[in-house]
Amino acid sequence: MTAWAGRTAVEISRAVRRGEVTPRQVVAEHLARIAGDDGRVGAFRVVRAGAALAEADAVGARSDLARLPLAGVPVAVKDNVPVRGESTRNGSAATSQAPAAEDHVTVARLRAAGAVVVGLTHVPELCVFGTTDGVHGIARNPWDPTRTAGGSSGGSAAAVAAGFVPLALGNDGMGSLRIPAAHCGLIGLKPGTGRVPRDLGGGWYGMSENGPLATTVADARLMFSVLAGEPAEICEAEEPAPPSAPGGGETSRTGTAPGPRSRSGAAVADGGWETGSGLRIAFSTRSPIAGVRVGAPYAALAREAARALSGAGHAVAIAHPPYPLSFGIVVLAHWTGGTAQDAEGLDPRLLAPRTRRHAAIGRAAGRLGMLRPARKEALNRRLEPFFEAYDVLVTPALARPGPAADAWHERGWLANVLANTACSPMTPPWNLSGRPALSVPFGSLPTGLPGAVQLVGRPGAEHQLLDVAAQLEHLRPWERTAPSVGASVGRS
Template identity: 75%
Template sequence: MTKWAGRTATEIADAVRRKVVTPREVVADHLARIAAEDGRIGAFRVVRAAAALEEAEAVGARADLSRLPLAGVPVAVKDNLPVRGETTRHGSAATPAAPADDDHVTVARLRAAGAVVVGLTHVPELCVFGTTDGVHGISRNPWDPARTAGGSSGGSAAAVAAGLVPIALGNDGMGSLRIPAAHCGLIGLKPGTGRVPVDLGGAWFGMSENGPLATTSADARLMFSVLAGDHSTGGVVDEAAPATEPAESDADSGSGKSRVGRTSPAHQPHPLKIAFSTRSPIAGVRVSGPYAALARQAARTLAEAGHHVATAHPPYPLSFGAVILARWTGGTAQDAEGLDPRLLMARTRRHAAVGRFAGRLGMLRTDHQAALNERLEPFFAEYDVLLTPALARRGPAADPWHQRGWLANVLVNTACSPMTPPWNLSGLPALAMPFGSLPTGLPGSVQLVGRSGSEHQLLDVVAQLEELRPWRRTAPATPAHRPD
C-alpha cells in the first residue's frame, strides 16, 4: 500500500489530479500519522479529523480537480489565523472561544487551490516568543523532542518536520517562520511587504507577514504562489500526461535525502552577487561557531556554483536592538488590548507593559522602517542576495518557558535568534533553509535575504543548494509508522 504521509505537496497534488489517489485517502493517511506521532511532538492544538475527511471528499468531487495546484494536499494552519468553524486562541486562555465565521484570506486561498485544513497548530501566547509553549501545550523539535521547535510558528514547523503534513501556514513578525524552520530543518519564507495578504490586526506595526513552511523548494514555491495569488506558477501538470505512481520519495527510498524539487532550467539562477555576513544586527549578541561555520560552507558552495560571493556586512544601526525591542513589546501591547489581564501569563503581561512604556517614551515612531531601508539601499544596490546564519545558537530545551520570568525569556530568545528581525522591520523578503548538520546532529540552517519582490529568486537559490547539498526532508517516524 502506498503511503502518502511523508510525501511532498507537489507529489500529492500531482497524484490526486491524475486520480492515482483520492483526497480522502491522502487525508486519512495523514490523520493516522498525526494520531500516531503528535503525542510526542505536540504540533496541534486542534485536529479536525471528521471535518477534514468531509472536506477531502468535497475536493475530490470538484469539477476543477485536475487544475487545482494543491489538490488534496493536507495543510496545517497556525492558531492565530481564523479557520471557519474553529476557535482561534492565539495560544492564550484570554482570547474568545467563539468559532470563526470566516476563513482568513490566506486559508481561503489554500482551500480554493484544493488544500484540506487538517488542524490548527500550537503557538506561544499572542505569538510573542521564540519557544512554543503555554496553556495549550509544548511543541517539540521532531529531530530531538528534548529541544524546542522554535516559535512562534513552532507547531506548524513541528507538524511539517515530523511528516504530519507536507506544508503548513504560519507568519513571521520577528522571525516566527524562519526561527522554527531553522530549528526543524525546513524552508520558512517570510515574503516581502505586500506580497501576501496579512490582516493580522496591528501586525506588530507592519512587521508581520504570512508565509509557507515546507521541506522542498518546489513545495515552498508552490505554496507561496498560491498565497500570493500568483497563478502563473501554480505548478499544474499537463492533463494529457499519463497517470502514474508518484516518484520515489526519500521516505520510501531510505536515502534520507531530498529527491524532489530539484533545480530545473527554468529556475536555475544566473550568477548573482551574494554578500556573506555573520555579524549580528544586535550589539553584544554573537553568532556561535557551528552556525557561522555552516554559513561559510554555504557561501563556498555558492561560490563554487559560479556566484560572486564576498564578505560584506549590512549597515545595521547601533540603535537597532532598542528599536526592535520597542516594536516587539509594543506589538504585544496592541494585541493584549481588550483581553482580561488576569488570564494572560505573567511574561506576556510584562512584555505588554514594557511596550506601553516604550510608546510613552516615543520609541514607536513610524519612520524607523524608512530610516533602515535608506541605510540598506546602497548595500542591496550592490548585492542581489545576503547570506547569513539563520540562528546564532541551538534552541533552548522544550520546557515550560511560560512559567519563567520575562527577562529570562527575552534573553534566551535574543541570544538564539538575533539574525531575523531586521528583515521584518525593512519589509524585505527573507527565508531560512536547511544546510548541513550541527555537531549535535540537528539540521543546520542559513538565511537568505533579497531585494523587494525577489521571493522567487531566493527560492531559485534554495533549489540550487538543494541540488548541490540535499537534505533529509523529515525527521524519522517511530518504527511502527515509517512508510513501507
C-alpha cells in the same frame, strides 16, 4: 511509512489530479500519523479529523479537480489565523472560544487551490516568543523532542517536520517562520511587505507576514504562489528539472542552448546551472544586535553555504549590512509594541506574567515615541546602498541551539527575552525593513540536528531567493522529515 503520509505536496497533488489516489485516502493517512505520534510532538491544538475528511470528499467531487495546484494536500494552520468554524486561541486563555465566522483570506486561497485543513497548530501566547509553549501545550522538535520546535510558528513547523502534513501556514513578525524552520530542518519563507495578505490584528506595526513552511523548495514555491494569489505552476513531470543559477545567463556549464526559465528568469540547463551571469551575493556572520554573538558552528555552516554558491557561479563577497548600533533597542520596542497591540481588550489576569510584562513595556515604548514609522524608513535608507551592491545576503539562520522544550511561559520575562535573543538575533532586521527572507536547511550541527542558513533579498525577490535555495537543495540535499519521533537523529 504509509503510502502518502510523508510525501511532498507536489507528489500528492499530482497523484490526486491523475486519479491515482483520492483526497480522502491522503487525508486519512495523515490523520492516522497525527493520531499515532502527535502525543510526543505536540504540534496541534485542534485536529479536525471529521471535518477534514468531509472537506477531502468535497475536494474529490470538484469539477475542476484536474486544475487544482494543491489538490487533496493536507495543510496545518497556525492558531492565530482564523479558520471557519474553529476558535482562534492565539496560544492564550484570554482569547475567545467562539468559532471564526470566516476563513482568513490565506486559508481561503489554500482551500480554493484544493488544500484540506487538518488542524490548528500550537503557538506561544500571542505569538510573542521563540519557544512554543503555553496553557494549550508544548511543541517539540521532531528531530529531538527534548528541544523546542522554535516559535512562534513552532506547532506548524513541528507538524511538517514530523510528516503530519507536507505544508503548513505560519507567520513571521520577528522570525517566527524562519526560527522554527531552522530548528526543524525546513524551508520557511517570510515574504516581503505586501506580497501575501496580512490582516493579523495590529500586524506588529507592519512587521508580521504570512508564509509557508515546507520540506522542499518546490513545495514552498507552490504554496507561496497560492498565498500570494499568483498563477501556481502545476508540475506533472515525475522529476523536476535541475535548478538554475539565478541571474539570466545564456551559456550553460554543459554548453547546451538556453532552455526553460526559472521563476527568477535564469535559464534551466539539462545538465547543470547557468553560470554566465551569477548573482552578487554578500556573506555575513555579524549579528545585527550589539553584544550578541553567532556561535562558531552556525557561522561555519553559513560560510560553507557561501562557498557552495561561489562554486556554482555566483560572485560572493564578505560584506556586512550597516546595522545601526541602536538596532537592539529598536527591535525590543517593536517586539513589545506588537504584543501591546495584540493584548488590547484581553483580560490581563488571564495572560501569563511574561506576556503582561512584554505588553507593558510595549505600551511604554509607544508613549516614548519609539514606534513611529520613521524608524522603518531610516533603516531602509541605511540598507538601500547595500542591496544596490548585492542581490542576496547569506547569513546564519540561528546563533545558538534551541532552548529545551519546557514551560517557558512559567518563567520570568527576562529569562525568556535573553534565551530568545541569544538563539535568534539574525531574523528581525528583515521584518522591520519589509524585505523577503527565508531559512533553508543546510548541513548538520555538531549535535546531529539540522543546520540552516538565511537568505535575504530585495523587495519582490521571493522567487529569486527560492531559486538560490533550490541550488543549495541540489548541492546539499537534506532529509525532509525526522525519521523517527522520540529520539535525536542526525542527517548526512
